[in-house]
Each structure stands twice: as C-alpha cells, then as structure tokens.
Amino acid sequence: MADGTTVQINSRLENLRNLEPEARLDLLAKAVGLADTDQAALAGRDVLPMSLANGMIENVIGKFELPLGVASNFTINNKDYLIPMVVEEPSVVAAASYMAKIARGCGGFHTSSDQPVMRAQIQVAGLTDPSGARHRLLAAETELREMCNARDEVLVSLGGGCIGIEVHVFENTAVGPMAVLHILVDVRDAMGANAVNSMAETIAPRVAEIAGGHTRLRILSNLADRRLARAHVTLTPEAMTTKAMDGREVITGMIEAYALAQIDPYRAATHNKGIMNGIDPVVVATGNDWRAIEAGAHAWAARKGSYTSLTTWERGQDGTLTGTIEMPMALGLVGGATKTHPAAQAALRVLNVETAQELAEVTVAVGLAQNMAALRALATEGIQKGHMALHARNIAILAGATGSQIEAVAKAIAGEGHVSVQAAKRVLSEL
Ligand SMILES: CC(C)(COP(=O)([O-])OP(=O)([O-])OC[C@H]1O[C@@H](n2cnc3c(N)ncnc32)[C@H](O)[C@@H]1OP(=O)([O-])[O-])[C@@H](O)C(=O)NCCC(=O)NCCSC(=O)C[C@@](C)(O)CC(=O)[O-]
Numbered sequence: 001m002a003d004g005t006t007v008q009i010n011s012r013l014e015n016l017r018n019l020e021p022e023a024r025l026d027l028l029a030k031a032v033g034l035a036d037t038d039q040a041a042l043a044g045r046d047v048l049p050m051s052l053a054n055g056m057i058e059n060v061i062g063k064f065e066l067p068l069g070v071a072s073n074f075t076i077n078n079k080d081y082l083i084p085m086v087v088e089e090p091s092v093v094a095a096a097s098y099m100a101k102i103a104r105g106c107g108g109f110h111t112s113s114d115q116p117v118m119r120a121q122i123q124v125a126g127l128t129d130p131s132g133a134r135h136r137l138l139a140a141e142t143e144l145r146e147m148c149n150a151r152d153e154v155l156v157s158l159g160g161g162c163i164g165i166e167v168h169v170f171e172n173t174a175v176g177p178m179a180v181l182h183i184l185v186d187v188r189d190a191m192g193a194n195a196v197n198s199m200a201e202t203i204a205p206r207v208a209e210i211a212g213g214h215t216r217l218r219i220l221s222n223l224a225d226r227r228l229a230r231a232h233v234t235l236t237p238e239a240m241t242t243k244a245m246d247g248r249e250v251i252t253g254m255i256e257a258y259a260l261a262q263i264d265p266y267r268a269a270t271h272n273k274g275i276m277n278g279i280d281p282v283v284v285a286t287g288n289d290w291r292a293i294e295a296g297a298h299a300w301a302a303r304k305g306s307y308t309s310l311t312t313w314e315r316g317q318d319g320t321l322t323g324t325i326e327m328p329m330a331l332g333l334v335g336g337a338t339k340t341h342p343a344a345q346a347a348l349r350v351l352n353v354e355t356a357q358e359l360a361e362v363t364v365a366v367g368l369a370q371n372m373a374a375l376r377a378l379a380t381e382g383i384q385k386g387h388m389a390l391h392a393r394n395i396a397i398l399a400g401a402t403g404s405q406i407e408a409v410a411k412a413i414a415g416e417g418h419v420s421v422q423a424a425k426r427v428l429s430e431l
C-alpha cells in the first residue's frame with residue numbers, strides 16, 4: 001500500500017453487481033482491509049468538510065457529488081487490483097469489469113513505464129542567434145542542473161531532481177527567432193507541476209544571461225513524453241467468443257474498427273474518448289489533475305502531425321488478439337488534491353499502489369480495458385444494447401421512478417429495446 005504495507009487482494013468479487021451500495025462497500029473493505037475512516041470517506045459521509053473545500057479552490061459555495069464505483073476483476077502484472085472510478089456515465093464501470101474478467105482468464109494485463117520525468121519550458125525570445133544561444137545553454141548544463149536541484153533539496157533527497165536539459169530552436173515565429181530551454185526533472189511520486197515550475201522560474205534569469213535575449217514563459221509542458229506508461233493484453237479467440245459470434249470473427253471486427261481510428265481523426269477522437277472513459281475516472285478518484293492528463297493524451301495522439309489512436313490492436317500468428325497502449329501519464333500520490341481530499345486518499349489505499357509509476361501503469365491498463373470493451377461491443381452487437389440497458393436507469397429516474405421502481409422500469413424499457421423517457425413514463429404508470 002502507499003503506506004508501505006503489502007496486501008494481497010482478490011479482485012474477483014463475486015456477485016458485486018447485485019449488492020446494495022453499503023454491502024458492496026463492506027465487501028470491498030474486507031477485500032482490501034480498509035479502515036473505518038476510509039470507508040466513511042468512500043461512502044461520502046462528511047467526506048469533504050466545507051472548511052476543507054473552501055481551502056481547495058476559490059469562491060466556494062458548496063460541493064458537487066458524483067458516483068464512485070469500483071471495477072473488479074483486474075489482474076495487472078499478476079497482481080490483483082480493485083479500481084475506484086468516479087464517473088457520471090453508465091456502462092463504463094461494468095465494461096471495465098467485464099473486460100478485466102475476460103483478460104484475467106488470459107493472463108491479465110502487463111505494463112511498464114518510464115521514470116517519472118516531467119519537462120518545463122523556459123522561452124527565450126529577442127534573439128538574433130538562436131543556434132548560438134542553444135550551444136551556449138547546452139554548454140552550461142551542469143550549472144543549470146545544479147541551480148535547479150538547489151531549489152528543491154527535498155525532491156533530491158527522495159532520489160529525484162533535474163536530470164538534464166534540452167534546447168529547442170524555432171528560427172521563425174511571429175515574433176522572430178526563439179530558443180526554448182527544457183529542464184527534465186524526475187519528480188518521483190508527485191505530478192510535479194509545482195516542482196518544475198519553481199525550478200524554471202529560479203533559473204530563468206541565468207538562462208537569459210547565458211542565451212542573450214529575454215525569458216518569457218517558465219512553465220511545465222503537459223506533453224509529458226518522458227513519462228510514458230504502457231500496458232498490453234493478449235486475448236485468445238475462445239475468450240473473445242460471444243453468444244452470437246465466433247471469437248475469430250470478433251477479433252477481425254475489432255481490428256477493422258481499430259484500423260479506422262489509426263487513419264481517421266473523426267474516428268480517432270471517439271476511439272480515444274472511449275479510452276479516456278477508463279482513465280479519467282481513476283484520475284478523478286485519486287484526486288489527480290484530469291485536465292493535465294487529457295491535454296497530455298491528445299497532444300501525444302497528435303504528435304506525428306495527424307491525430308491518431310492511443311492504442312493498437314493486432315492479430316498474432318497464433319490467432320490471438322493483442323492490444324497495446326502507450327501514453328503520457330503524469331499522476332501523483334502526493335501533491336495537489338491527492339493528499340488533501342480524504343476520498344482520494346482512501347481510493348489510493350483501495351488501489352494498493354506503492355509508487356506514482358505503479359498508479360500510472362494501472363491507469364493506462366484500465367484505459368486499454370475500456371477501449372477493448374467499446375471495440376468488442378462495436379464489432380459485435382453495437383454499443384446501444386449494453387450501454388442503453390444500463391443508461392435505462394438514468395432514463396427511469398428522469399421519468400420520475402424512485403427506489404425499486406428504477407430497476408423495474410429500466411428493465412422493462414431495456415427489454416422492449418425502446419429506451420426513452422416517454423416509454424419509461426408509460427411503464428411507470430402501468431406499475
Ligand atoms: C455493458 C456490458 C458490460 C454488458 O455486457 P453483458 O454481456 O450484458 O454482461 P454480462 O451480464 O454477461 O456480465 C459480464 C460481466 O460484465 C460486468 N457487468 C455487466 N453488467 C454489470 C452491471 N450492471 N454492474 C456491474 N458489472 C456488470 C460484470 O463484471 C459481469 O461479470 P459477473 O459479475 O457477472 O461475473 C457490455 O455490453 C459492454 O462492455 N459494452 C460496452 C460499454 C461501453 O463501452 N461503454 C462506454 C460508454 S460508450 C462511449 O462513451 C464510448 C464509445 C463507445 O463511443 C467509444 C468508441 O466508440 O470506441
């Protein structure tokens with residue numbers, strides 16, 4: 001766990017879906033060994049006192065609640081994980097759990113990641129010799145690195161700190177030539193924005209002196225391309241077989257669907273939205289900055305000039321299907337709201353991760369599972385059947401159903417295949 005103790009979890013929580021929320025939390029608490037305070041935080045009982053909320057952002061007037069679910073069945077690198085997910089969209093948690101169930105029968109997900117290295121940019125403008133400035137800055141690397149590290153002794157004592165620099169030259173911009181110095185900083189278990197921003201601001205005057213010209217921007221880049229996390233999964237045709245389709249056909253359909261996301265930005269945007277359906281809920285549940293993750297994901301997807309898929313899907317020589325994902329994942333276990341929000345702390349304990357790198361790897365594995373669910377549904381029965389069956393509960397609520405009526409109305413309209421408020425109102429009046 002984040003506190004240093006190791007717990008073996010069995011993520012296959014039988015019958016979880018059929019329990020009431022309190023019983024589900026109870027089952028989760030037993031599986032993970034959660035303290036009462038963490039259970040209360042996850043249940044949303046007085047989780048965020050107004051005084052705390054008021055200290056987190058400005059002009060606070062209240063708090064906004066969202067559902068917190070748990071995806072089961074995940075096996076990643078032969079270790080079981082239960083995944084807390086904060087999300088407003090139906091079918092996301094069910095889909096992740098389902099794909100994790102299929103994947104665990106095939107050995108689960110496997111991951112790797114880069115060291116947690118962030119970059120910050122120091123823009124130098126007003127130059128006549130940007131290439132000369134680049135050489136002068138590169139020659140001063142040791143001095144600049146030492147200045148950065150003197151700014152954050154705690155990070156250095158934790159094994160992190162500035163590990164190097166890069167200088168990028170732009171000969172022609174709207175305001176003339178520019179050199180941009182990047183500092184590369186190992187931020188350990190933090191997301192790292194504040195650490196790298198402070199270093200960038202500290203060394204900027206010296207950078208201006210060395211380069212000539214003047215410095216302007218001093219800020220991290222959310223294109224965290226030195227902090228990539230990767231996951232892959234290999235699935236047999238037998239595991240991909242559905243009631244209506246042979247697994248080999250399902251695999252063919254998924255690969256065809258993926259092929260469009262590779263080359264067509266219209267499809268890639270939706271394909272990647274499906275991936276972020278898995279990633280964002282984990283980022284939110286752990287109190288991390290989801291705008292930073294979104295910005296990094298889409299900038300990475302467009303890095304080759306045209307926007308493309310964050311995943312790949314390929315058929316192996318033995319007929320198996322392999323899915324992979326690789327993307328920036330700047331997540332922290334400390335800093336930001338991860339430490340201040342009690343539910344984020346509890347969610348991290350449910351995840352049972354030791355390092356920010358492990359959290360990043362688990363998160364991209366959930367993104368891959370979510371993409372697998374969408375492609376599998378799209379390649380077989382279509383998205384509406386499974387998604388709308390679960391969305392039907394929202395529609396039932398909109399139509400005025402309460403308590404046990406919600407499930408009854410949802411089941412009836414999903415069964416009719418006509419999920420609309422009108423149909424729900426009719427069923428409700430007949431109940
Ligand atoms: C929705 C399912 C999973 C149903 O699929 P199903 O075949 O009806 O599921 P099942 O009843 O056979 O259950 C299989 C397992 O799914 C899970 N499961 C199943 N139902 C529940 C539930 N109610 N509550 C909790 N867990 C559930 C659970 O793990 C269960 O195992 P069990 O517990 O029985 O051992 C399937 O149809 C599916 O995966 N559909 C895809 C859904 C999806 O991708 N949703 C995302 C929203 S759509 C979108 O925004 C993105 C998109 C699609 O546009 C992206 C793109 O285009 O690429």
Ligand SMILES: NC(=O)C1=CN([C@@H]2O[C@H](COP(=O)(O)OP(=O)(O)OC[C@H]3O[C@@H](n4cnc5c(N)ncnc54)[C@H](OP(=O)(O)O)[C@@H]3O)[C@@H](O)[C@H]2O)C=CC1
Nearest residue numbers: 154155187188189190191192193194195289292334335336
């Ligand atoms: N473009 C962007 O994405 C931007 C994002 N942000 C925001 O910045 C916040 C995240 O910044 P971040 O720097 O991560 O957070 P913090 O500055 O809140 O926390 C990180 C600090 O925690 C301390 N620390 C303790 N233990 C560790 C450890 N094991 N590893 C690393 N650091 C440790 C270090 O501080 P110390 O040395 O002081 O002990 C470190 O600098 C988020 O709220 C984000 O929204 C801000 C600006 C821009």
